[in-house]
Amino acid sequence: MPKKELETANRPDNTAFTQQRLPAWQPILSAGIVIPGFVLIGLAFIGIGVALFLTSRNITVLEMDYTGVETTSDCYKCSAGTLPNCVCNLYFTLNETFPGTVYFYYGLSNYFQSYRKFGASRDDNQLSGDTYYFTSPLAVCTPYQYDVNNNPIVPCGISANSMFNDTFNLYQLVNGSKTVPLDGRGIAWWSDYNIKFRNPTSDPLRNAFNGTVKPPFWSKPVFELDLTDKSNNGFLNQDFLVWMRRAALPNFRKLYRRITGPDYASGLPPGNYTIEIAYNYPVMSFNGRKKVVLSNVSWMGGKNDFLGVAYLVVGSLCIVMSMVMLIVYAKFKFPDDV
Amino acid sequence: IERYEKVYTTNAIKTSKYNVFTFLPLNLFEQFQRIANAYFLILLLLQLIPAISSLSWFTTVVPLVLVLSVTAAKDATDDIVSINMLQSERWMNVQVGDIIKLENNQFVTGFLLLMFSRLLSSPHPLLSFSSPPSFLYSSTPPLRETNLKVKQALTVTGDMGDNIQKLAAFNGEVRCEPPNNRLDRFTGTLNNAGQKYSLDNNRILLRGCTLRNTDWCFGLVLFGGPETKLMKNCGKTTFKRTSVDRLMNVLVLCIFGFLAVMCTILAIGNRIWEQRWGSDFTAFLPREDGVNASFSAFLTFWSYIIILNTVVPISLYVSMEVIRLGNSFYIDWDRNMYHAHSDTPAEARTTTLNEELGQIKYIFSDKTGTLTQNIMTFNKCSINGKSYGDVIDYNGQRLEINENTETVDWSFNPLADQRFSFHDHSLVEAVKLESPEVHTFFRLLSLCHTVMAEEKREGELLYQAQSPDEGALVTAARNFGFVFRSRTPESVTVVEMGKQRCYDLLAILDFNNVRKRMSVIVRSPEGKLCLYCKGADTIIYERLHQSCSKLMDITTEHLNEYAGEGLRTLALACKDLDEKYFKEWQQRHHVASTALEDREQKLDLLYEEIEKDLMLLGATAIEDKLQDGVPQTIEQLSQADIKIWVLTGDKQETAENIGYSCNMLREEMNDIFIVSANNTDDVRQELRNALNAIKPGAEVFTPVTSLGSKVKVIKDEEVDGEFGLVINGHSLAYALDGSMELLFLRVACLCKTVICCRVTPLQKAQVVELVKKYKQAVTLAIGDGANDVSMIKAAHIGVGISGQEGMQAVLSSDYSFAQFRYLERLLLVHGRWSYLRMCKFLSYFFYKNFTFTFVHLWYAFFCGFSAQTVYDEWFITLYNLVYTALPVLGMSLFDQDVNDMWSFQHPKLYVPGQLNQYFSKTAFFKCALHSVYSSVVLFFIPYAAMYDTVRSDGKDIADYQSFALLTQTCLVFTVCIQLGLDMSYWTAVNQLFVWGSLTMYFAVTFAMYSNGMYLAAPASFPFIGTARNSLNQPNVWLTILLTSILCVLPVVAYRFLLIQLRPTINNKAAPLPPKRRAKIRRSSTRRSGYAFSHAQGYGDLVTSTRFLRRPAIVPSSGFTLLGRTTGFSPMGRSAGYSPTGHAQNNRPRDVEATSLQMYSTAQTLGL
DSSP: OHHHHHHTTTOOOOOTTTTTOOOEEOOOOOHHHHHHHHHHHHHHHHHHHHHHHHHHHTOOEEEEEOSOOSTTSTTHHHHTSOSTTEEEEEEEEESSOEESSEEEEEEEESOOTTSHHHHHSOOHHHHTTOTHHHHSOOGGGTTSSBOTTOOBBSSOHHHHHTOOOOEEEEEEESSSEEEEOOBOTTOSOHHIIIIIOOOOSOSSGGGGGTTOBOOTTOSSOGGGTTSSOGGGSGGGOHHHHHHHSOBSSSSEEEEEEEEOOTTTTTEEOSEEEEEEEEEOOOOGGGTOEEEEEEEOOBTTBSOOHHHHHHHHHHHHHHHHHHHHHHHHHHHHHHHHHO | OOOOOSOOOOSOOOOOOOOTTTHHHHHHHHHHHSHHHHHHHHHHHHHTSTTTOOSOTHHHHHHHHHHHHHHHHHHHHHHHHHHHHOOOGGGGGOOTTOEEEEETTOOOOSTTOOOEEEEEEOOOOSSOTTOOTTEEEEOOOTTSOOOOEEEEOOHHHHTTTTOHHHHHHOOOEEEEOOOOOOSSOOOEEEEETTEEEEEOGGGEEOTTOOEESSSEEEEEEEEOGGGSHHHHTSOOOOOOOOHHHHHHHHHHHHHHHHHHHHHHHHHHHHHHHIIIIITTGGGTSOOOTTOOHHHHHHHHHHHHHHHGGGGSOHHHHHHHHHHHHHHHHHHHHOGGGOBTTTTBOOEESOSSOGGGGGSEEEEEEOSTTTTEEEEEEEEEEEETTEEESOEEOTTSOEEOOOTTSOOOOOTTOTTOOTTOOOOOHHHHHHHHTTOHHHHHHHHHHHHSSOOEEEESSTTOEEEEOSSHHHHHHHHHHHHTTEEEEEEOSSEEEEEETTEEEEEEEEEEEOOOTTTOEEEEEEEOTTOOEEEEEEEOHHHHHHTBOGGGHHHHHHHHHHHHHHHHTTOEEEEEEEEEOOHHHHHHHHHHHHHHHHOSSSHHHHHHHHHHHHSOSBEEEEEEEEEEEEOTTHHHHHHHHHHTTOEEEEEOSSOHHHHHHHHHHTTSSOTTSSEEEEEOOSSHHHHHHHHHHHHHHHSTTOOSSOOEEEETTTEEEEOOOOOSSOEEEEEEHHHHHHHTSTTTHHHHHHHHHHSSEEEEESOOHHHHHHHHHHHHHHSOOEEEEEEOSGGGHHHHHHSSEEEEEOSSSOOHHHHHOSEEESOTTHHHIIIIIIIHHHHHHHHHHHHHHHHHHHHHHHHHHHHHTTTTTOOOOSSOHHHHHHIIIIISHHHHHHHHHHOOSSOHHHHHHOGGGGHHHHTTOSSSHHHHHHHHHHHHHHHHHHHHHHHHHHTTOBOTTSOBOSBHHHHHHHHHHHHHHHHHHHHHHHOOOEEHHHHHHHHHHHHHHHHHHHHHTSHHHHHHOTTTOTTTTHHHHHTTOHHHHHHHHHHHHHHHHHHHHHHHHHHHHSOOHHHHHTTSOOOOOOOOOOOOOOOOOBSSOSSOOOHHHHHOTTTOOSOOOOOOSOOOOOOOSSOOOSOOEEEOOOOSSGGGGGSOSSSOOOOEEEOOSOOEEOO
16 A cells, blocks of 8 residues: 555654664562672672682792992992992892792882883884984983984884892802802793793894994894893893893883702702892982892782782671661661552 | 845854964964963973972873864864854845845744845735735744734835836835834835835844745835844854753862972972971982072972862863764764654754763743644534534543544635645535534634635635634634635635635634634625634633524533633634624714724724624634643653743633643642733732742741842742743733842742743843842753744753754754653663763763872872972873773763663653762762872882882882882772763673773883883883883782772772662662553543633734735635645744733733743745
């Protein structure tokens, strides 16, 4: 019937969508959901909190400041920064075994790697081995883009220039001193080592750096960072990679070495130890602190009591809250029904 | 007639803004005029300065380009739509001074139409036998309660007829008043050949009228386009913005201020940091040349402006437009607002005002065509003490009449109008039984009127009545076998029960507002002299013969019954006249009608004399049909605390009557005040009396709270009892005066119902403006005709009733639909949802952006206030556009807190919108506080959890990139869960959007941190590997869980407790049992208005010999019945006029001025 069709030509479609009748789930904050929900979350959080807290408690951490602020410290002599190649020692004693694989960190405080310009002042193209940027680094690298003679600096920028250059050796003091072997491989992220940072393809490596100069604070150019191990040299030097992974906060620690030697694979035995520090990195000027940290790890990473405690607190609050809500609900529900 | 060389406005109205070439530059220019867009352009420029660029350029460019292109696309579509709306171009070319030809009965729908034209000449009609030369009717469409308006050309031009050569050669000069908006007045002169002819209102046609009763006419265009009286009456078109928009503007300014404060604080922080730490740290972090701590702080300020720009989210405005568009589509698509009868769906003509529909506090409604259908139907009658019209079953019970009730079969009468329906068979029986009273009754109806019949083909009768009431009565008589066939000045031809009879028409004693009756004196073919009279019952009753007293009592009962049903009644009476007496009377009548002095009075006296000792025949009851569901809708809306004011051009009685039948005025009301004074002091006094009656001892000075220096707001006051206010146009003119408007408004607001009658279009707008000015409330105006245009434009929301052919109101409206009752759904369902959705959207949108942004604030303390972002730049770019855009859009398009049935059952659910409860400055502040809390959690939980910690293989995880990833993941989860909490209606689409966005986040994150992306562009994707290295750590996930839960749980607890402790109307509504809609019954015993047009009749015209020159077509058999009740094409409308200017007010009080037409649209013209 064409006439009929014509008459209703403008009738809107009768679909659930156009008529706003789409089937829907309509959750309501009812007492039956909210109160048990809080109890369940509370219980779950307390459980997680206990597990986290106990795990964190079982992690051993040994943290030692070696900035040399106190005159009693062996490193006091170096802290002024006047002595070249200053070496100082840091002694410590373990009364019981430091269990598990021990990780050796250095820590800096009041050090603003998180400052915008600090992070921005680097050239990722350069660091990925693109030689074009060896000759003309990005402008963000200023003031470490070119040196006074207008030679391009590689690696350029504040980040690279400020690389931490203290070195540490660990000795166990048993009948004289016994070197504890420190493993410097595999301390950086796999993706940094394998993808993000690439050396330019040239052999020998130094050829690629012709016409460039090292960052002014560095004692040796980047291609001489580790002449003993080709795979740890240049931009692939793991200490460099660790440094270049910029810290989020002004107090941070960075992995220096892992203690994996055969005698120490399951931990550091009790005894006296000394760390021999080549004290190069000046922090006194900006009131910074340097420290070494020995730590083992667990499934939840390094020691951090906060997460466990936070879970416990939040879990308990949930339980308390659920009770409050139950009381309020009970009190106000019934007059409503009348 | 010479065309003046002077520049006149042409008839063209330009509506499109762009063309293909100017689109891009013009549109961009326009867009950048918006503060938000300009702001982002400035941001972009800031980012190009390396020293302060804290973000890459793409973080701003990508959103900006997206936003600009979406907006540009929308503008382009709008423009194309408006180009398409331009219609026939020939109207644009009409110019002042042109002579145009107009044709009968045709109208052109479209807004481009005509001008203000004056007809100088009209030809002899070709076909229409009833039309005189030099006479025109401008229309009264059948759907309007309006009068035909008689227009007459000057003799000097009229005599030229359709001789085009003569017309073209005619040389004259018209001098007239400048363009104005007064519809009832025109003064001018025509100079021709040294002679001066005066031009008045009767010689002009207004734009928008329809030509009737003549086949064509010629006219001279006097004014065109915007200068026409119609357009002058339309009021200004203002760009409408919603209150949410205005609030947003304030909030955005606040946010700018807040942004400046934050950045200043951070700059100061930077200054301190640079001085205390930075200057020591220069060994590793050297400063650039010339940068000291202070300058660094200055740069930091700008850097933070860039970083924190997300507090003013660029996508906000675009999202709002999308949401409004979506919600507008729902209105277009709603089948419950589709009127099948006229095949008209509802239409959201403006897509930017939706949420305001959920905040309406005042509705201003037109009456005719809006509340009523403007269809008069002959419903009941009382003849000789017997009431007809009800359907009674065998038990004597009165049955309710509905669509299925059996109607009377008119097959016995070949001339019947098949559209007329009547349900009581007994009346037909009575007619067939030739009951003399019944026959006299209908004979009266077929004789006593001023209707004109047009019979283009035999049997196809078209009645052209001065008012729909008259048309209805004559049509009723026609169907009951007393067919008014034709008239000449001296006779009326009626087909009585199949026999044609010709009555000599000896006199018409015409209607006016004082007489409230009309009579005819006729001589039957048998030679019997008879006076037939119909009029208001009270008037007729005074003139009845004593012998009728018993019949009077019964008829009064019936009349009261009819009145109780809201019907308009007329009493009918007749009287046989003595030949001798009449001759003598006729003599005196002739003298009186040619008297130069006091003609009116003398005639009145004569009429008074002859119209006495009448014999009562009975009464008619005519229904001014309300549109379906009007009383229920009004009841629902007032339940929702919406106040409804009726603004109508109709007579006070008509308006009151409708007030009663719509249940707006009720018998139980404590008092109904009627203000109809004619000078300032009286009006003031009447208003004061009303105020005192409502609130005894109320202070005369209106309580006003000042907002700022200029804006005054009248507070709502509590009233005991219900009151009604009826005010007419004269009084309104005074009441709207500056000195009295506050008093008037206060009284009006204290009343439950306000009816303003006999108001001009402009006054309608003034009333709306008044409420807008002093009440902080959202107003809606609804109407269907051109006289509602000004009010529709003035109100916050204008609604046009569509489906009938009148287009002017619809074209100026923001929303249109076919029936008044759809207003309920538009407001209570669509409006409520739109408002709710918009508010939820805004709250959530601000929450998510503030939370996002504030995290930077906390990080500033750990990065030396260096404008270091917490997040990856890509995340900043995509956060608003990709990761969080769709879920919130989904919520804003689909959310329903309660379904439509609940909204109807609990109209109170509408109230929070009127009180701005869902989104206000307070709500905004709360939402900002919530964001502060969330941002604190979002920053410090990851901070503490990651502090000095490492991965489970001892490697770095507290690095910047991992921290950024952790924080942004926490953020995405938090805002998603928060959205889930806010959303009360999870459709599949919402599920898809929420889960899709989360999936998208991880997919995009892993993709951007992948090897491939890095190798392609190392400098752009420095976060390589972060996702892999970080998101495989259990403590990272535990941190995400803790952070998200900690952000959301307090909100859950707060909301739960709030529901328990302070349940809102929503929470309360749910447990209530659904209440059944009570059927509204009227129990009024008030006498309704009488069924007349309330305007001076044109009996003179009917009897003028000049007018009716042609004899009637001799009827013969073989009729084809296609006739309609009245023969007008449904177009245009009427509006009573009452003056706004004081000069007008000294009109004679006793006679109402003839009501004038505002014509809604078109005329046809053939050039």
